[in-house]
Amino acid sequence: MNLDANGVKDEPLFDGSILTEVDFTLCSSTYNPAITPTNPGENLKLRPLCKSDYEKGYMELLQQLTVVGDVTYEQFEDRFDKMSSCKNSYYIVVIEDTLTNRVIGSATLAVEQKFIHQCSSRGRIEDVVVDNTYRGKQLGKLLLDLLTLLSKHVGCYKVSLECKDKVVGFYSNFGYIKEEGQNYMCRRF
Ligand code: 16G
Secondary structure, three states: OEEOOOOOEEOEOOOOHHHHHOOHHHOOOOOOOOOEOOEOOOOEEEEEOEHHHHOOOHHHHHOOOOOOOOOOHHHHHHHHHHHHHOOOOEEEEEEEEOOOOEEEEEEEEEEEEOOHHHHOEEEEEEEEEEOHHHOOOOHHHHHHHHHHHHHHHOOEEEEEEOOOHHHHHHHHOOOOOOOOOOOOOOOOO
């Protein structure tokens, strides 16, 4: 349990020290101006999702990605606690504007434990979203580079993502490819 800036009890989804273990110099992207996870830009802070982010616009941010629905704080907290209790599985990272105290970017690395590949695990990058008004600040790139390196750091033998045609080019910048002979299939309910 942490205290936020107002001394209110808060809780991160995972121990953020793992983000500092990632060697960001290994990423092949170039940043101009130079930004890093520990220094993502003026008045910006990159960190694990916290319970208080419900009040900082996290759900509204996700609405810029897809349908979210009317999620109450109780529902949010219940889901948060379930994710948090699955150790080493959910890494939801957010970027907060510390001037407005709003969450303006987020991405998830979900890690699935496997028996295959010598009891390895695989990663999935999910729910990548940067607020419309913060585009062009390299924040999507920063989130993608960080979570891709994190997936390797936690021992994933592969990491994948699903995306629309228009952003295939963006994700290919990070080494993601449409593998020949592999198909993404989906059934919606
Ligand atoms: C995109 C997202 C995926 C998200 C989905 C929601 C990335 C890389 N991909 O495919 O994570 O869950 O959109 O769309 O962020 P849906 O509501 O149509 O499933």
